[in-house]
Amino acid sequence: MNYSRVYALFLTFVFCTSCGQKTNVPKDNIKSEIKDIGPNIMVRNIKKGRNGTILIAGPNNSSFGDVFRYDPSRAGEKSFTNLTSKLGQHIFWDALEDRRGNSWFTTTDSGVYYDNGKSIQHFTTTEGLANNRVTSVYEDRVGIIWFGTAGGVSRYDGRSFRNFTSPNAPLFFKDRNWNNDIHTIIEDRAGKLWVGTRGDAFVYDGKKFTTLTHKGEPFLDVWAIMEDRKGTIWLSGYNGFKVGRTGGLYRYDGSSFTKVSERGAYAIIQDKKGNIWTTGPVNPANWTVQALSRYDATSLYSNNPTITEIRSGRTFLGLLEANDGSIWFGDATGVYRYDGKTITDFYNKEGQKKYSIDTKQSVIVWKGSRLLGGWEGTTFLGDGTSTGDVDIVKGHLLIDNRHLVGGAVEVDMNTIEKFDDQPLRNKLPPFFDVKKFPVSTFTITKVETGNDGNTKVPTDGSIKVTTDGNIKVTGNLTIEGITKAVTFPVKMNFKDGMDGTVEMNGTLIIDRTAWGIDSGSEKYFYRSGDAILGDVKLLMKIVAKK
Numbered sequence: 001m002n003y004s005r006v007y008a009l010f011l012t013f014v015f016c017t018s019c020g021q022k023t024n025v026p027k028d029n030i031k032s033e034i035k036d037i038g039p040n041i042m043v044r045n046i047k048k049g050r051n052g053t054i055l056i057a058g059p060n061n062s063s064f065g066d067v068f069r070y071d072p073s074r075a076g077e078k079s080f081t082n083l084t085s086k087l088g089q090h091i092f093w094d095a096l097e098d099r100r101g102n103s104w105f106t107t108t109d110s111g112v113y114y115d116n117g118k119s120i121q122h123f124t125t126t127e128g129l130a131n132n133r134v135t136s137v138y139e140d141r142v143g144i145i146w147f148g149t150a151g152g153v154s155r156y157d158g159r160s161f162r163n164f165t166s167p168n169a170p171l172f173f174k175d176r177n178w179n180n181d182i183h184t185i186i187e188d189r190a191g192k193l194w195v196g197t198r199g200d201a202f203v204y205d206g207k208k209f210t211t212l213t214h215k216g217e218p219f220l221d222v223w224a225i226m227e228d229r230k231g232t233i234w235l236s237g238y239n240g241f242k243v244g245r246t247g248g249l250y251r252y253d254g255s256s257f258t259k260v261s262e263r264g265a266y267a268i269i270q271d272k273k274g275n276i277w278t279t280g281p282v283n284p285a286n287w288t289v290q291a292l293s294r295y296d297a298t299s300l301y302s303n304n305p306t307i308t309e310i311r312s313g314r315t316f317l318g319l320l321e322a323n324d325g326s327i328w329f330g331d332a333t334g335v336y337r338y339d340g341k342t343i344t345d346f347y348n349k350e351g352q353k354k355y356s357i358d359t360k361q362s363v364i365v366w367k368g369s370r371l372l373g374g375w376e377g378t379t380f381l382g383d384g385t386s387t388g389d390v391d392i393v394k395g396h397l398l399i400d401n402r403h404l405v406g407g408a409v410e411v412d413m414n415t416i417e418k419f420d421d422q423p424l425r426n427k428l429p430p431f432f433d434v435k436k437f438p439v440s441t442f443t444i445t446k447v448e449t450g451n452d453g454n455t456k457v458p459t460d461g462s463i464k465v466t467t468d469g470n471i472k473v474t475g476n477l478t479i480e481g482i483t484k485a486v487t488f489p490v491k492m493n494f495k496d497g498m499d500g501t502v503e504m505n506g507t508l509i510i511d512r513t514a515w516g517i518d519s520g521s522e523k524y525f526y527r528s529g530d531a532i533l534g535d536v537k538l539l540m541k542i543v544a545k546k
């Protein structure tokens with residue numbers, strides 16, 4: 001067995017398919033519209049909330065994530081509410097609003113958060129959770145909450161946890177403990193739990209776990225399981241490695257499995273009309289080809305079901321039918337709604353957008369020091385390092401496809417503080433002629449990424465957006481009527497995952513004498529006998545909103 005090849009397939013995160021089945025794939029005539037609101041990266045799970053609301057979970061920048069609630073009864077940008085913004089920076093992966101109205105948020109780095117509207121509880125391995133990496137949450141018919149973790153299945157009855165680890169010995173990956181890495185959990189109408197894992201898939205009848213097999217081989221790396229209105233189970237996974245098959249979409253009628261399609265699935269749902277929808281890979285030979293697909297209700301049980309490919313790309317994840325019948329789906333670039341004619345993109349990824357700098361949340365701090373230190377005997381008093389701040393009058397940033405491409409800021413020089421080096425107890429003359437030059441400005445002329453300017457945001461949803469992180473900003477800095485080009489490092493973060501807030505942290509070191517600010521300069525050290533370094537460090541935090 002060539003495990004390296006199989007392992008590479010599993011790391012693709014969704015299913016590759018490789019059968020030779022031919023499927024009719026008609027295209028719908030679809031228009032697109034854009035609204036500048038909503039989560040904008042890697043929407044992994046979409047769930048129904050109360051009163052027609054929708055829960056949307058997944059990272060909102062390249063490192064962390066959040067859970068949002070969409071309320072269709074509210075129009076405009078206020079339709080989206082960030083439910084986890086006060087819980088800290090975590091990688092939120094899935095969400096559930098249980099029958100009592102309580103909210104559950106799973107993370108892959110910090111266990112589970114529970115919000116009953118009055119208080120928040122945090123469940124980790126300390127409280128009994130099987131593992132702090134939690135990728136799924138499910139409520140069964142009696143109100144028990146089930147969690148799929150990287151260390152097995154956790155059952156929570158409202159008081160304590162019961163964990164199920166290594167229920168059966170692996171049938172395929174016998175040298176790896178992947179049966180404990182849980183992807184999904186659902187309950188069928190008979191009360192049995194179906195569990196998809198990175199290893200073998202299982203059915204749990206309340207007493208024992210039974211490994212799912214087809215033609216003598218287990219189903220592997222099952223991300224999606226769904227029961228339709230007829231009680232038929234649909235699942236997507238690998239099966240039949242021994243004869244060269246790599247899986248696809250299957251249905252189970254209670255006695256045997258039938259392969260429906262070569263297409264795999266990250267998510268499976270059935271809509272009100274009986275159609276089956278999936279997100280996931282399309283091309284049997286290339287996992288990077290994925291789509292939102294619809295299986296027509298009239299041909300679901302035929303040998304060659306009619307499949308309509310609604311949208312194609314490289315990453316399609318969360319999936320849900322809303323109360324109004326529209327289909328919501330997520331990919332690596334955000335969340336979308338399809339009403340049968342139009343795909344609505346809730347985050348505009350094209351064209352420049354102007355963000356206004358929030359002057360109350362933004363700050364620029366300067367830091368300077370003397371050339372020589374102060375002493376009292378052998379006691380060092382310090383080098384006269386002093387800090388102060390200066391107020392921003394106004395400014396804006398230009399964002400294009402999650403890239404900073406321009407911007408400008410104006411600073412009120414009347415608010416800048418003089419150097420006041422307390423260790424040396426020495427007041428200095430004013431540095432700036434604020435009466436003649438009350439405002440200093442900075443205008444961005446060039447922005448480079450941390451990868452020599454080569455990092456690009458994909459337009460096809462192929463990978464996580466990588467613009468969050470270090471960039472180099474070049475621009476014209478005007479002080480005292482003199483303009484000089486400067487370049488400095490910046491870390492940029494799309495803070496709340498909506499087209500609303502960008503945060504930038506940067507540090508600029510300038511030689512103030514280049515702008516004619518010579519007061520106390522080391523250039524005149526031999527004249528004054530006591531000098532202040534020409535280099536001044538400007539530390540800035542800029543918060544800008546759409």
